Amino acid sequence: MAGIWVSMEVGSDGVAVITISNPPVNALHPKIIAGLKEKYTEAMNRDDVKAVVLTGHMGKFSGGFDINVFAEVHKTGDLSRLPDVSVELVVNTVEDAKKPSVAAIQGLALGGGLELAMGCHARISTPEAQLGLPELTLGIIPGFGGTQRLPRLVGLPKAIEMMLLSKTIRAKEGKECGLIDAIVSPEELMKMSRLWALEIAERRKPWISSLRRTDRLSSLLEAREILTAARQQAKRIAPNMPQHQVCLDAMEEGIVFGGYAGVLKEAKVFKELVLSSTAKGLVHVFFSQRATSKVPNVTDIGIRPRNIKKVAVIGGGLMGSGIATALILSDISVILKEIDSSFLQKGLKVVSVNLEGLVKKGSLTKDKMNKALSLLKGVLDYSEFKHVDMVIEAVIENISLKQSIFAEIEKICPLTCVLATNTSTIDLNIVGEKTQSQDRIIGAHFFSPAHVMPLLEIVRTEKTSPQVIYDLMTVGKIIKKVPVVVGNCTGFAVNRTFFPYSQAANLLVHLGIDPFRIDRVISNFGMPMGPFQLQDLAGYGVYFAVGKIYASAFKGRTFKSDLIELLAENGRHGKSNGKGFYIHEKGSKPKPDPSIQSIVEESRRRTNIMPGGKPIILSDQEIQEMIFFPVVNEACRVMDERIVVRASDLDIASVLGMGFPRYRGGIVFWADTVGADYINSRLKKWAEVYGGFFKPASYLEERAKKGLPLSMLSLSPSEASRSRM
Numbered sequence: 001m002a003g004i005w006v007s008m009e010v011g012s013d014g015v016a017v018i019t020i021s022n023p024p025v026n027a028l029h030p031k032i033i034a035g036l037k038e039k040y041t042e043a044m045n046r047d048d049v050k051a052v053v054l055t056g057h058m059g060k061f062s063g064g065f066d067i068n069v070f071a072e073v074h075k076t077g078d079l080s081r082l083p084d085v086s087v088e089l090v091v092n093t094v095e096d097a098k099k100p101s102v103a104a105i106q107g108l109a110l111g112g113g114l115e116l117a118m119g120c121h122a123r124i125s126t127p128e129a130q131l132g133l134p135e136l137t138l139g140i141i142p143g144f145g146g147t148q149r150l151p152r153l154v155g156l157p158k159a160i161e162m163m164l165l166s167k168t169i170r171a172k173e174g175k176e177c178g179l180i181d182a183i184v185s186p187e188e189l190m191k192m193s194r195l196w197a198l199e200i201a202e203r204r205k206p207w208i209s210s211l212r213r214t215d216r217l218s219s220l221l222e223a224r225e226i227l228t229a230a231r232q233q234a235k236r237i238a239p240n241m242p243q244h245q246v247c248l249d250a251m252e253e254g255i256v257f258g259g260y261a262g263v264l265k266e267a268k269v270f271k272e273l274v275l276s277s278t279a280k281g282l283v284h285v286f287f288s289q290r291a292t293s294k295v296p297n298v299t300d301i302g303i304r305p306r307n308i309k310k311v312a313v314i315g316g317g318l319m320g321s322g323i324a325t326a327l328i329l330s331d332i333s334v335i336l337k338e339i340d341s342s343f344l345q346k347g348l349k350v351v352s353v354n355l356e357g358l359v360k361k362g363s364l365t366k367d368k369m370n371k372a373l374s375l376l377k378g379v380l381d382y383s384e385f386k387h388v389d390m391v392i393e394a395v396i397e398n399i400s401l402k403q404s405i406f407a408e409i410e411k412i413c414p415l416t417c418v419l420a421t422n423t424s425t426i427d428l429n430i431v432g433e434k435t436q437s438q439d440r441i442i443g444a445h446f447f448s449p450a451h452v453m454p455l456l457e458i459v460r461t462e463k464t465s466p467q468v469i470y471d472l473m474t475v476g477k478i479i480k481k482v483p484v485v486v487g488n489c490t491g492f493a494v495n496r497t498f499f500p501y502s503q504a505a506n507l508l509v510h511l512g513i514d515p516f517r518i519d520r521v522i523s524n525f526g527m528p529m530g531p532f533q534l535q536d537l538a539g540y541g542v543y544f545a546v547g548k549i550y551a552s553a554f555k556g557r558t559f560k561s562d563l564i565e566l567l568a569e570n571g572r573h574g575k576s577n578g579k580g581f582y583i584h585e586k587g588s589k590p591k592p593d594p595s596i597q598s599i600v601e602e603s604r605r606r607t608n609i610m611p612g613g614k615p616i617i618l619s620d621q622e623i624q625e626m627i628f629f630p631v632v633n634e635a636c637r638v639m640d641e642r643i644v645v646r647a648s649d650l651d652i653a654s655v656l657g658m659g660f661p662r663y664r665g666g667i668v669f670w671a672d673t674v675g676a677d678y679i680n681s682r683l684k685k686w687a688e689v690y691g692g693f694f695k696p697a698s699y700l701e702e703r704a705k706k707g708l709p710l711s712m713l714s715l716s717p718s719e720a721s722r723s724r725m
């Protein structure tokens with residue numbers, strides 16, 4: 001029986017089993033909340049019911065409150081869509097009921113799901129269950145009493161760790177820390193939960209109300225020390241976001257004034273946070289990430305992804321070895337091909353080092369590392385390519401080299417083999433020009449380091465077959481990436497959208513702004529680092545290679561200066577040799593190097609673009625706008641050319657590929673919070689003063705004129721039919 005429902009079945013033992021169903025994760029939709037209240041009322045009124053077991057349908061307890069409701073509230077601003085669950089359901093109906101409840105947990109109990117379970121008088125779980133309060137990742141705090149009950153069950157330090165880091169734990173850890181009362185097999189779950197519930201009703205097991213417990217709470221003094229340390233940690237890990245501090249405030253209220261006062265405070269601040277810009281951005285990112293799985297004419301035409309078991313990776317450099325690492329970590333066999341044995345040994349070594357790094361961090365066991373390494377084989381020719389399901393070419397960005405590789409492997413690989421290239425900029429039609437297999441050629445743009453970065457930009461041409469796209473999307477998911485399918489153009493969606501980012505920063509330096517100030521402003525905006533520190537990290541070789549490609553593809557809107565060439569001429573190559581804009585020393589943070597000033601001056605003299613020869617003066621906000629608005633402008637061109645299926649694909653790609661702050665919702669979402677009209681007017685003004693680099697795209701101008709959001713890709717049905725996807 002599918003659909004949204006709450007059922008109740010009363011057994012001859014006097015236990016009422018209340019089951020919630022809302023596939024796929026039994027999210028707590030307002031209808032479920034209403035259903036729970038109704039069934040509980042019935043259970044309390046029936047004389048044949050002695051106790052309740054609360055559980056979820058289809059092997060899952062609950063993935064929490066229905067996040068779609070937050071999205072609706074964000075659209076309408078109407079908080080009345082949020083039912084009163086915390087006091088009315090969890091405290092009054094479940095916890096303070098005259099009959100005890102036991103939560104029978106399978107699969108997952110997350111957010112509101114776990115909070116509901118904590119309102120029960122005991123929790124029995126199967127071993128594989130995932131337990132957690134991940135609400136902070138959505139810009140809110142637990143709102144069904146979680147900030148009060150979790151510390152009372154597991155102690156303050158563990159509760160802070162689970163909430164602030166949104167850490168999910170398994171049942172074993174849950175049992176050790178006091179969250180779970182017993183772990184049983186899935187077959188035993190209902191039987192054991194019924195017995196436990198009856199034993200509570202008969203007072204043979206303790207009838208515990210989590211909210212009234214104090215035995216796991218520290219003394220007030222100790223609690224304050226723990227909370228102070230947590231507040232400092234939150235400032236470090238979550239600058240610019242309010243929910244971490246608010247969560248700690250709610251916990252503190254409960255410790256000082258008691259659990260019920262804490263619940264009331266939590267409910268009040270929860271509602272305030274739901275409407276915060278942070279929650280709006282993070283909820284948008286949650287749904288954007290999931291939307292990437294749906295690609296029109298690929299995932300909706302009845303084809304199934306094929307089973308990719310063996311992949312050949314060509315090139316054992318940084319990218320190739322990172323890709324190989326990601327594949328073998330997910331049980332996919334890899335043939336790593338290099339041109340000579342010294343390169344091959346280097347590549348294989350990098351894979352080992354990558355895996356050892358994970359073992360050191362504790363995220364991989366030695367056994368799993370050895371198992372992964374057993375799936376890796378190095379080769380120097382193509383003879384083994386006869387048996388692979390997919391090839392991922394990851395050699396340097398050299399067009400003729402890539403063309404000859406594809407022409408050669410086309411003859412050796414099976415006819416069904418997916419032929420992917422890890423280029424970050426080169427047009428795929430050119431890569432496949434010398435083959436007869438253009439339907440099998442696809443871009444697999446990984447971000448460095450490939451075994452760590454979560455984004456996989458999948459680039460299709462007009463000729464790439466849906467089957468090949470679906471196969472690569474599936475491999476991407478297996479290796480735990482978020483695959484975003486985009487169209488073919490110079491720089492594809494992500495690098496193309498962000499090419500003006502470093503160019504705008506460069507332009508500002510030549511207009512007289514200090515590069516280190518620019519980096520500070522951009523870091524404060526929420527990027528992991530500023531554009532100059534990023535340039536040091538990426539290495540100047542990439543800058544030279546792609547700079548030329550962009551200059552010829554995007555004539556009239558690129559900015560060229562000699563700054564990076566001058567740095568290189570002065571023996572500065574960025575992080576790779578420890579000297580760039582910054583001094584890079586092992587084990588310490590990069591330090592701004594003031595001695596680059598003379599090089600900056602020389603470059604400024606050569607470009608000579610300062611109005612009247614004098615540095616311009618800008619506020620921090622203007623710096624931020626002059627760097628990000630050109631990025632938004634290019635995003636508009638990418639949307640206009642339908643390089644992406646939907647605007648939110650650019651949002652998720654900007655967050656996962658470029659480190660754009662997640663809590664700002666991604667580049668297009670953020671731009672819409674600023675407003676198309678404002679962005680357009682600023683760009684227009686700068687274009688008049690500083691030239692074509694800032695010239696607004698027609699897509700932006702049009703939406704600005706009509707007062708429409710940039711995320712609206714098509715303004716009419718005829719435009720919608722332009723989609724290349």
Ligand SMILES: C[C@H](O)CC(=O)SCCNC(=O)CCNC(=O)[C@H](O)C(C)(C)COP(=O)(O)OP(=O)(O)OC[C@H]1O[C@@H](n2cnc3c(N)ncnc32)[C@H](O)[C@@H]1OP(=O)(O)O
Nearest residue numbers: 025027063064065066067068110111112134142143144290
């Ligand atoms: C008041 C309370 O304190 C507030 C809350 O409870 S807020 C909610 C707290 N819960 C969460 O944050 C959990 C969010 N969900 C997840 O982390 C993951 O979806 C999961 C671990 C449950 C499952 O992951 P996975 O198996 O990879 O499936 P995933 O693709 O993410 O989700 C499957 C579908 O369920 C939906 N879904 C998952 N959790 C949901 C939720 N809480 N509400 C609504 N929909 C949800 C997804 O949107 C997706 O829908 P789609 O198929 O239409 O795209």
